[in-house]
Amino acid sequence: MPGPGFFFFGDEERKEVMDVLESGYLSRYGKDDDLRFKQKVYTLEREFAQKIGVNYCVAVNSGTSALMASLVAVGLQPGDEVLVPGYTFIASMSSVIAVGGIPVLVEVDESLTMDPQDAERKITPRTKVIMPVHMLGNPCDMERIMALAQKYNLIVIEDCCQALGGSYRGQRLGTFGACAAFSLNNYKVINSGDGGLLVTNDETLYRRAFAFHDQGHFPLRKGVEVGNRTLIGINMRMNELTGAFALGQLRKLDVILETLRMKKARLKAGIQAGGLEGVSFRRINDPGECCTLLTVQFEDEELAEKAAKALNSKVVYHSGWHVYNNMEHLLNFRDASGTQRYRKNMLPHTDSILRRSINLSVGVVDPGLGADFGINPLTPEEEIDRKAEEFIRLVKPITG
Numbered sequence: 001m002p003g004p005g006f007f008f009f010g011d012e013e014r015k016e017v018m019d020v021l022e023s024g025y026l027s028r029y030g031k032d033d034d035l036r037f038k039q040k041v042y043t044l045e046r047e048f049a050q051k052i053g054v055n056y057c058v059a060v061n062s063g064t065s066a067l068m069a070s071l072v073a074v075g076l077q078p079g080d081e082v083l084v085p086g087y088t089f090i091a092s093m094s095s096v097i098a099v100g101g102i103p104v105l106v107e108v109d110e111s112l113t114m115d116p117q118d119a120e121r122k123i124t125p126r127t128k129v130i131m132p133v134h135m136l137g138n139p140c141d142m143e144r145i146m147a148l149a150q151k152y153n154l155i156v157i158e159d160c161c162q163a164l165g166g167s168y169r170g171q172r173l174g175t176f177g178a179c180a181a182f183s184l185n186n187y188k189v190i191n192s193g194d195g196g197l198l199v200t201n202d203e204t205l206y207r208r209a210f211a212f213h214d215q216g217h218f219p220l221r222k223g224v225e226v227g228n229r230t231l232i233g234i235n236m237r238m239n240e241l242t243g244a245f246a247l248g249q250l251r252k253l254d255v256i257l258e259t260l261r262m263k264k265a266r267l268k269a270g271i272q273a274g275g276l277e278g279v280s281f282r283r284i285n286d287p288g289e290c291c292t293l294l295t296v297q298f299e300d301e302e303l304a305e306k307a308a309k310a311l312n313s314k315v316v317y318h319s320g321w322h323v324y325n326n327m328e329h330l331l332n333f334r335d336a337s338g339t340q341r342y343r344k345n346m347l348p349h350t351d352s353i354l355r356r357s358i359n360l361s362v363g364v365v366d367p368g369l370g371a372d373f374g375i376n377p378l379t380p381e382e383e384i385d386r387k388a389e390e391f392i393r394l395v396k397p398i399t400g
């Protein structure tokens with residue numbers, strides 16, 4: 001089952017897509033003076049930039065592309081190291097490798113986001129970028145991450161793919177770093193099947209990111225530009241159908257987030273009412289989180305394992321996605337020099353936390369996250385209360 005945006009799909013997206021079908025303009029580039037050309041991708045970029053409160057946005061074909069374009073925009077060179085957490089989607093690492101960089105894995109803390117203390121230990125003279133990932137909608141400890149970046153002169157690229165619309169201390173996620181990447185894939189807060197958005201406040205980074213996403217061209221080009229291109233790019237363009245669908249979803253963002261907040265708060269309160277011993281919730285770094293999941297943490301691994309079994313779910317450590325230990329393609333990867341940098345259980349603190357954590361679904365209903373138990377964004381209140389009671393009934397005999 002997909003992410004929250006999917007549950008809110010309706011006539012609004014349909015209308016946006018019909019506009020495109022009726023116009024016949026499928027590419028983001030069309031005749032500006034033809035009134036039938038509705039410029040959906042361009043409109044999406046402007047509306048998203050406005051929503052997040054940044055100067056510039058580039059719409060691309062995936063969140064992975066948005067990360068790659070960010071890394072190229074800030075000037076990452078082959079061999080440069082990028083700090084990434086060990087609990088994240090593989091795209092945080094693969095995007096770095098794809099543009100010649102070296103992902104350096106960092107422990108996560110109880111919030112399931114990058115542990116700033118371990119990040120500091122992993123800094124070397126080759127470190128250029130720090131990539132905090134706002135994991136499962138939870139903002140990273142941006143105060144400490146930004147302080148670290150300043151102290152060691154590192155560039156921050158925020159991976160906001162799981163946290164579109166979230167904020168930290170009243171400031172939107174994606175506005176802290178030099179660039180930020182958002183995803184519109186099927187599992188995200190809003191979705192258009194696939195797609196991505198890159199944001200920045202820096203005009204130079206914007207021009208470079210845009211150029212990389214479209215064969216070296218500058219933003220708002222008209223036709224073919226010859227003579228001014230300074231950067232070799234590839235093609236990561238978003239098309240009008242995707243842009244139209246995403247626009248319909250973006251305009252529902254506030255409703256979606258509001259709904260998730262209410263549902264999660266209710267589920268959490270219901271479970272808390274059970275007063276279960278040795279059971280807590282993951283640390284949330286700011287109430288501006290996206291509330292896509294509710295992560296329960298147990299005092300010890302054995303309890304967590306038993307509870308997962310009772311809930312017919314899995315501890316996060318054994319879930320398919322996001323756990324570096326389960327990324328055999330990463331673990332087996334050798335860089336150009338033949339060096340193998342990653343091995344199983346290289347992040348013992350992360351392993352221990354993931355063995356003690358269980359994800360309950362709220363907005364993202366994905367067994368790949370271990371979120372087999374829980375609710376969805378449309379679950380009515382009485383049913384949420386019943387789910388919370390069921391959780392207590394199943395877990396109480398285990399915790400005693």
Ligand SMILES: *Cc1c(COP(=O)(O)O)cnc(C)c1O
Nearest residue numbers: 062063064089091092161183185
């Ligand atoms: C989804 C996601 C991405 C990008 O995924 P795409 O499928 O390429 O849009 C990157 N990082 C994280 C943490 C993600 O969850």
